[in-house]
Amino acid sequence: MxxxxxxxxxxxxxxxxxxxxxxxxxxxxxxxxxxxxxxxxxxxxxxxxxxxxxxxxxxxxxxxxxxxxxxxxxxxxxxxxxxxxxxxxxxxxxxxxxxxxxxxxxxxxxxxxxxxxxxxxxxxxQHRFGSGAAALRELVGDPRLGRPTAAVCHTLWFRADEYFAVPWRGGWDVEGGGPTMGHGIHQFDLLLSIMGEWREVVAVAARQVKPTATEDLSCAIVTFANGAVATVVNSLVSPRESSYLRFDFEHATVELEHLYGYGDENWTVTGAPGHTAEVARAWAAAPTGVRSGHDxxxxxxxxxxxxxxxxxxTLEQTRPTVELVAAIYASAFTGERVAAGELGPDSPFYHRMRGSGPPWGGAR
The missing domain is CATH 3.40.50.720 (NAD(P)-binding Rossmann-like Domain)
Structure with missing residues (x-):
């Protein structure tokens, strides 16, 4: 043993x-x-x-x-x-x-x-490890689903002001960022694990109502190397909470809606007209039975x-996710498109997520 x-x-x-x-x-x-x-x-x-x-x-x-x-x-x-x-x-x-x-x-x-x-x-x-995610990764590139075209990745959560009373929350120096860094990261890490290499991002970030130095909302448009385009929203100002991912392929839509973890029952698969049966057969043959989570x-x-x-x-698998976080902040705070691989040691966003600072100031 x-x-x-x-x-x-x-x-x-x-x-x-x-x-x-x-x-x-x-x-x-x-x-x-x-x-x-x-x-x-x-x-x-x-x-x-x-x-x-x-x-x-x-x-x-x-x-x-x-x-x-x-x-x-x-x-x-x-x-x-x-x-x-x-x-x-x-x-x-x-x-x-x-x-x-x-x-x-x-x-x-x-x-x-x-x-x-x-x-x-x-x-x-841990969201990479549910059977639904494993199933979809196996099916990307399958001609029964067709080429990926679009995706949605929305982490719409809510945190009361009291949540930020913990000293390290809501600040750049200890937490590193707002919901882009610490909350939505789970969902868009899952997105990247399925969609593959990302190529470019354009984003905005805002501090809407929360008592933080960081953003409480960000919205990004991410273009992937395979040509697909995704919208990514990370929010702590959404009273009806939901974690929602949608993957559109030529012949199918695959959706996941949950909050902090999912099972097989949280996935929905819809075939395009003329492809319903073959899409259903493809999904039925995929892995089942494993919930996402630490286990x-x-x-x-x-x-x-x-x-x-x-x-x-691994570190190699982690890097694209961390790089996307940095690129979202860089695009949001500079107003520029940011390409994968662009943020090197000569960029302030390589050294800290806030870069040279958000437009609203504050470095807590």
């Missing part, structure tokens, strides 16, 4: 609970050996809840005493890159919550650390580690 993966969880808030709960369902395949949090009461309660044998005030103390196979970063976004670098340079694999970094520059720093430490870094983008991605991560291959979502 393969030895269990020894996990250490850094940050013991609500998201850490999702990781611990998922790991607990894998039985002998995984074991939580340690946790770290600056809050003694929080890490003590977490340890008691999940039977964690050791806890530490920070990641450095944990790594000095423990040798985990996998470090789960469940901390605020501004800590992700330095913590990832610390773990990777010690040869520890990292599974990091979104957003994995605050900039493309940080992503490159993480990649360099992974190379130095001969370790792997993976981002938690699905962690199963894939454990499988990869057991096989000694890089776990998903």
């Amino acid at each position: 393969t030895a269990p993966v020894r996990s250490a969880i850094v940050g013991t808030g609500a998201v850490a609970g999702l990781h611990a709960a998922a790991l607990s369902r894998f039985g002998d395949r995984s074991r939580i050996v340690a946790a770290a949090d600056v809050d003694l009461a929080a890490r003590t309660a977490f340890g008691e809840r999940w039977g964690v044998p050791a806890s530490y005030p920070d990641l450095d103390a944990l790594l000095a005493a423990e040798s985990p196979d996998l470090v789960h970063l469940c901390t605020p976004p501004g800590l992700h890159a330095p913590q990832a670098v610390a773990a990777l340079t010690r040869g520890r694999h990292v599974l990091c919550e979104k957003p994995p970094v605050l900039s493309l520059a940080e992503l490159d720093e993480v990649a360099a650390a992974a190379e130095r430490g001969a370790a792997w870094f993976a981002t938690v983008f 699905a991605q962690l199963a894939a991560v454990l499988d990869a580690l057991a096989a000694a291959v890089p776990p998903p979502v």
Whole structure:
């Protein structure tokens, strides 16, 4: 039997609970050996809840005493890159919550650390792992659906003003951005995983009503290398919340509507006139039965580690998503179209998502 993966969880808030709960369902395949949090009461309660044998005030103390196979970063976004670098340079694999970094520059720093430490870094983008997404990825390019032509990716969420009372929320320096960075990223990461390479984006962003330094709304038009065009909306000002993705092909429309996670029942497939039967047969033969979520991605991560291959979502797979975030901000704040690959070290948007600053000011 393969030895269990020894996990250490850094940050013991609500998201850490999702990781611990998922790991607990894998039985002998995984074991939580340690946790770290600056809050003694929080890490003590977490340890008691999940039977964690050791806890530490920070990641450095944990790594000095423990040798985990996998470090789960469940901390605020501004800590992700330095913590990832610390773990990777010690040869520890990292599974990091979104957003994995605050900039493309940080992503490159993480990649360099992974190379130095001969370790792997993976981002938690759990919506890739539901069976509906797997089914659609298999069918892209299938002549029964035809060529992709258009897509819609709308993350229409709502957050009350009280949500931003947490010090790191609503600011550029710790959260990295607004809903483009921290909320809609799950949906458009799924969009990119299905549609493939993006080529160009033009966008707007606004601070409508929320007490933040970041945007609370962004809208983008994304053109893909395959010629398809998508609208991407990221909102925290939408009282009727919905996460909606639509993929139009020559012969079919495939839709997904959910909120924070989906199952097979959340997908709808419509064939064009004259193609209904063959589209239905294509979808019926695709994978089923797996809900999106941490369980699905962690199963894939454990499988990869057991096989000694890089776990998903790799740095290479993560980069187009982080780059699209940066390009949306760059287009919104400069009024220019931004092409994939354009934001290099000579651009302020490579170093920080706000670039030289949004038009409304504020750097919190």
